[in-house]
Amino acid sequence: MEYREILDIFEQHDKFLILTHKSPDGDTLGCGFGLCYFLRDMGKQANVVNSDGFPDRYDYMYAEYTEQDFKPEYIIAVDIADPALMGKNLVEYQETNAVDLCIDHHFSNKNYAKLSHVEGDASAAALILYKIFKLSGRPISDIIAKCLYTGIATDTGCFKYENTTPDAHNAAAELMAYNIDYANVNRRMFDVKSKGRLQIEQIVTAAMEYYLEDRCCMIVITTELMNSCGVDQAEFDGLASIPLSAEGVMLGLTVKQRHEGVYKISVRTTEEIDASAFCSVFGGGGHIRAAGCELKGTLEEVKEKLLERAKQVINA
Amino acid sequence: MEYREILDIFEQHDKFLILTHKSPDGDTLGCGFGLCYFLRDMGKQANVVNSDGFPDRYDYMYAEYTEQDFKPEYIIAVDIADPALMGKNLVEYQETNAVDLCIDHHFSNKNYAKLSHVEGDASAAALILYKIFKLSGRPISDIIAKCLYTGIATDTGCFKYENTTPDAHNAAAELMAYNIDYANVNRRMFDVKSKGRLQIEQIVTAAMEYYLEDRCCMIVITTELMNSCGVDQAEFDGLASIPLSAEGVMLGLTVKQRHEGVYKISVRTTEEIDASAFCSVFGGGGHIRAAGCELKGTLEEVKEKLLERAKQVINA
Numbered sequence: 001m002e003y004r005e006i007l008d009i010f011e012q013h014d015k016f017l018i019l020t021h022k023s024p025d026g027d028t029l030g031c032g033f034g035l036c037y038f039l040r041d042m043g044k045q046a047n048v049v050n051s052d053g054f055p056d057r058y059d060y061m062y063a064e065y066t067e068q069d070f071k072p073e074y075i076i077a078v079d080i081a082d083p084a085l086m087g088k089n090l091v092e093y094q095e096t097n098a099v100d101l102c103i104d105h106h107f108s109n110k111n112y113a114k115l116s117h118v119e120g121d122a123s124a125a126a127l128i129l130y131k132i133f134k135l136s137g138r139p140i141s142d143i144i145a146k147c148l149y150t151g152i153a154t155d156t157g158c159f160k161y162e163n164t165t166p167d168a169h170n171a172a173a174e175l176m177a178y179n180i181d182y183a184n185v186n187r188r189m190f191d192v193k194s195k196g197r198l199q200i201e202q203i204v205t206a207a208m209e210y211y212l213e214d215r216c217c218m219i220v221i222t223t224e225l226m227n228s229c230g231v232d233q234a235e236f237d238g239l240a241s242i243p244l245s246a247e248g249v250m251l252g253l254t255v256k257q258r259h260e261g262v263y264k265i266s267v268r269t270t271e272e273i274d275a276s277a278f279c280s281v282f283g284g285g286g287h288i289r290a291a292g293c294e295l296k297g298t299l300e301e302v303k304e305k306l307l308e309r310a311k312q313v314i315n316a
Numbered sequence: 317m318e319y320r321e322i323l324d325i326f327e328q329h330d331k332f333l334i335l336t337h338k339s340p341d342g343d344t345l346g347c348g349f350g351l352c353y354f355l356r357d358m359g360k361q362a363n364v365v366n367s368d369g370f371p372d373r374y375d376y377m378y379a380e381y382t383e384q385d386f387k388p389e390y391i392i393a394v395d396i397a398d399p400a401l402m403g404k405n406l407v408e409y410q411e412t413n414a415v416d417l418c419i420d421h422h423f424s425n426k427n428y429a430k431l432s433h434v435e436g437d438a439s440a441a442a443l444i445l446y447k448i449f450k451l452s453g454r455p456i457s458d459i460i461a462k463c464l465y466t467g468i469a470t471d472t473g474c475f476k477y478e479n480t481t482p483d484a485h486n487a488a489a490e491l492m493a494y495n496i497d498y499a500n501v502n503r504r505m506f507d508v509k510s511k512g513r514l515q516i517e518q519i520v521t522a523a524m525e526y527y528l529e530d531r532c533c534m535i536v537i538t539t540e541l542m543n544s545c546g547v548d549q550a551e552f553d554g555l556a557s558i559p560l561s562a563e564g565v566m567l568g569l570t571v572k573q574r575h576e577g578v579y580k581i582s583v584r585t586t587e588e589i590d591a592s593a594f595c596s597v598f599g600g601g602g603h604i605r606a607a608g609c610e611l612k613g614t615l616e617e618v619k620e621k622l623l624e625r626a627k628q629v630i631n632a
Contacts, residue, residue, distance in 0.1 A: 160499070160506060164498070164499075166489035166493065169475075169486065170486065176481070186476040192561060193561055193563060195562055205515075206522075241507070246510075247510045270500075
């Protein structure tokens, strides 16, 4: 779609409901609230919803937000590649054509909406919205700028990852002209962790196992470990990058117990190794630097299979 | 100085020696090697020196570098605010006027060189060099671009900190047009840690002490702890940000033993607290978010003084 067509839609309707994805991150929320405030500034009614509620981490985006009372007539999904990602409290919008417009940046978008605008090479969905808002010629308020900056910074790992584009840097440069307190936003997003999370990272780091002349590093997260920490299960997500943080390691393996005898393996690699190829022999897959698979057996059997495969790929 | 005058200097001389600061970081080395390659591309002779040698972490900048054999006739210091920062192996250049030209971005620059170009509001010294190189109209090679990107990313914490400017983002956007493999550069700079460092961070995180309803967090690093790790002392630098990484903490205190009965205190704060004011009552000082002081006494006495002061500033 042309950006102009999307702006026409904003003009033509009056009561918008904006859907964001479950386990919300800075991009989906930055898009949701950025778009909501933009529409309200246009004189429209707009609300944002999330199946899991709005987490404290991003509360600067919705400190002043109050829900408006109206019956939605136009439904927009932002940063949602698949209806299943809407979550259990938004199940009514998961049917085909329940969403009027989807704005997203995932190549894998399932085209579930009546209209979809997907830019798979955009660093963040918030970057697409920023370009749309700019084209409108309407003023962008500080809070909108802060929401969009949050989205772009989140999805690029603060401009660190491969998916960071010149466009993302240019947008950040422009958004810094607004009062967005970016240093504080970044601190909250990238530096601050819950006590529980700090505790888990500490335990996991202490238990890092090095193999094959320190080129392979493994962490094992058993159900027993998860229960013993007394920490919310969600805090155990996103640990897969830890094994690769050790100098010299080219193959990082995270072994997480699902049930008795079933383990989920997350694989991260440096440029020397194809993570997807590593996993394919176990029926898994993914991307070249990040992939996954599932293995069955005792923990010892699973580790043995992984290390045998590790020896193959590292010596290749 | 005008950038044009600096380019004239590059034209007018033939044999350059480039000085970088001790305990080298990505900015001083990015400037050093970026400038060296730029001068060599101009047909000049140029070498880079560092008192401590060139660390492995940044070896992608000097993998192809070989020292040239010549007697220097023009000395340039990059990213060196104070001659004392040249280090013990470059003591011959610490005398007044021993350096011909200094290019730097520290407001605190001591103006020790014959000519100084200091932009205190530049995010990185590499950003200044980039602008100078651009103005020359000469081609910038991939390796020069990679060196300059490294400098800018290093000093802004990958575009995370307060000192990140629109200029820094715009330069990054332009430098990404070159083959600089920025994701890998960033991974090496920001994600990879030595085994020793990982071990230390794990030990320190495990020993985080929370006070005053978790708004104050303290870590204590004793000589005994440092010795027991069997890790290089330099690995214990830069831990002061850890206490502030816990959610809700507004005052982070790092207590590091210097000698028996002497402790160095590093203070980090969120926007609610003035770190410099915290330290001033102990005869220390610094910046509003990062400051330091020294306290004498037993560890218990030192902690008691700090917590008494913490109570004052948190309740204020």
